[in-house]
Amino acid sequence: MAASAQTRIARRSPNAAVVFAALGDPTRLALVARLCDGSRRSIAQLSDGQSLTRQAISKHLRVLESARVVRSERAGRESLFVLNPQPIEDIRNYIELVSSQWDATLSRLKAFVEK
Amino acid sequence: MAASAQTRIARRSPNAAVVFAALGDPTRLALVARLCDGSRRSIAQLSDGQSLTRQAISKHLRVLESARVVRSERAGRESLFVLNPQPIEDIRNYIELVSSQWDATLSRLKAFVEK
DNA sequence: TCAAAATGCAACCGTGAAGTTGCTCTTTGT
DNA sequence: ACAAAGAGCAACTTCACGGTTGCATTTTGA
Incomplete structure (x- = not known):
């Protein structure tokens, strides 16, 4: 069975939608930007300077975690968060698929016009 | 002013978040997959076969449109939708930025370990 | 030992997203 | 001319999201 491009794309979407949704919030996007240097930071660190409550930040981090964009690990009295590049890579591939389809x-179209 | 990588990323986020949010829904992602072959389709066409109502699909299309992922054009009694690759390209670049930051x-880290 | 730091948990609120239903309007094709 | 197709609009319901507050728990460090 040779899957159509559309089917190939659709097969990846269920997970992709979750990751896109996780990134679809300015606060969470800022957290990702903050973590994409590979550092592991605590909730207190990550909520410092922000206008939101620590709990709000904490919730956002849990959303990111449930989408696997981020991983957490308890260290003493603080929980440290670190970026997980895998899902990002996944949606990168997803976008690549859509783009290539479009480019094709x-x-x-170009070939047709020039004919 | 040499902007840090984080700042460079953050500057792009406000718009990126909107696009990510628009893609963060399985139904809308399916619509994008359906349109990424460059075809222009009517609402009736796009809602045919789906389990949702035509109005639901219509709403989703408007969400995609307000994020500029899709453009619409009235043609007689039907409105035709076509993909707009620009915002997709934007978030592609955004992801590229995050990835490159992570890769760096x-x-x-590798250099440190091998030292 | 004990206060402060860091977090977790639960309840609560307001708002908007997602979806449906019903109606109207315009366009099409016979 | 008129029925059917395609779509828009508005009202409504449900429910999850984003955010706050208050309190309990664990860990740290002096």
Whole structure:
């Protein structure tokens, strides 16, 4: 069975949607930006300077964690968060798929116009 | 002013968050997959076969449109939707930025271990 | 030992997202 | 001319999200 491009894309979507949704919030996006240097930071660190409550930040981190964008580990009295690049890589591939599909169309269109 | 990587990333986020949020829903992701072949389809076409109501699909399309992931154009009694690759390209670049930041960290880490 | 730090947990609130239903309007095709 | 197709609009319901507050628990460090 040769899957169509659309099917190939659709097969990846259930997980992709979760990751996209996790990134679809400015606060969470800021947290990701803060963590993408590979550092492990505590909730207190991550909520310091922000206008939101520590609990709000904590909730956002849990959302990111349930989408596996981030992993947490308890260390003494604090829990440290670190970025997990895997899901990001996944949606990167997803976007690549959509883009390539689109590019193929453009090429066909161009060829048609020039014919 | 040499902006830090974090700042560089953060500057792009406000718009990125909107696009991510628009893609953060299985139904909308399916619509994008359906449109990424460059075709222009009507609401009736796009809601055909789906389990949701035509109005539900219509709403989702409007969400995608307000995030500029999709453009619409009225043609007679139907409105046709077509993918707009620009925002997709934007978040692609965004992800590229995060990934490169992460990769740089890995390299540093590797260099440190091997030293 | 004990106070402060860091977090977790639970209840609560307001708002908007997602979806449906019902109606109207315009366009199409016969 | 008129029925059917396609879509828009508005009202409504449900429910999850984002956020806060208050309190309990564990850990740390002096």
